[in-house]
Amino acid sequence: MTSTINLLGLSGSLRQQSAHTAILNTVAERLAGPVRLTLHGLEHIPPYNEDHDGVHAPLAVVGLRAAVAQADGILIGSPEYNHGMSGVLKNALDWLSRPHGKSVVSGRPVLCFTASPAFTGGVRAHQQLNETLWAIQATMVVYPQIVIGGVAGKIEHGRLVDTAACTFLMDGVGALIEQASSGRAV
Template identity: 70%
Template sequence: MSTKVNLLGLSGSLRAQSAHTAVLRTVAECLPELVRLELFGLGSLPPYNEDCDGVHAPLEVLALREAVARSDGLLIGSPEYNHGMSGVLKNALDWLSRPHGQSVLSGRAVLTFTASPAFTGGVRAHQQLNETLWAIQARLVQYPQIVIGSSGSKTREGRLVDDASRRFLMAGIECLLEQVRSSQRLRS
């Protein structure tokens, strides 16, 4: 009997027509029966302020940390703004990295992707995103970079429609699921 897997999806874009949210929605629709992907919006998170953390942490931050703690793994997507990840995503990761040495992301399986209207697909943001996750000690899935270039022509009606991108992305999701299942077997 297979164990249920709960994944959490974070989109680093707040746009209504976000390619990253479209990718996350597409993945959620393509997952096997016992796997669920919950999307968590980052738009209401306040800017990180250490003075407002700990017992004073905002409810939105506590909700995000709880969602990560409930998940078995994460799928995180970021646009590339000025050769880096989005500020909203960096802010969320800063909140999630605390308290220092006790992050809910520490040791948790994470697969990342970027998408961009540019042909490069956000490759620089992808590297920055992974560096930040390494610093937090998340367990990055070993898979080639998932960068979706020319994203405007590959998404339609809030979904990723490019077959080659979908296949490559879903193969990465399989690696994420294997890493999660391996962790579940070790815990049982």
């Protein structure tokens, strides 16, 4: 009997018509069998303040940490703002990096993608995201960088419809699933 592989999706965009949320929803719909992707919103995560951490951590942060702890793997999508990842995503990762040395992300398989209206697809944000995840000791899935350029023309009705981008992304998600399932306790 196969148990469910639980993936957590984090979108670094808060926009109602977010391309990153649309892409995560597309992935969730394409998963089959014992794999599911659940999106966790970041809109209620307050700015990081160490004075409010530990036993005083806000409920939204406690919920985010619990969702990460229960996930077998994480799929993160980030826009590129001013050559970097979104502030909302960086802030969430700062909360998730604590307490120092005991981050719920540490050792957990993570796959990232960026998307942008520009042809570069958010490569600079992707690099910054990788550096942050490396610093908090996430286990990065070995897969070529997933960047989706010209994303506005690749989203229709709230879903990623570009065949090449979708195939490449889903192959990466396959690598995430493989790593997440191999790291589980039997």
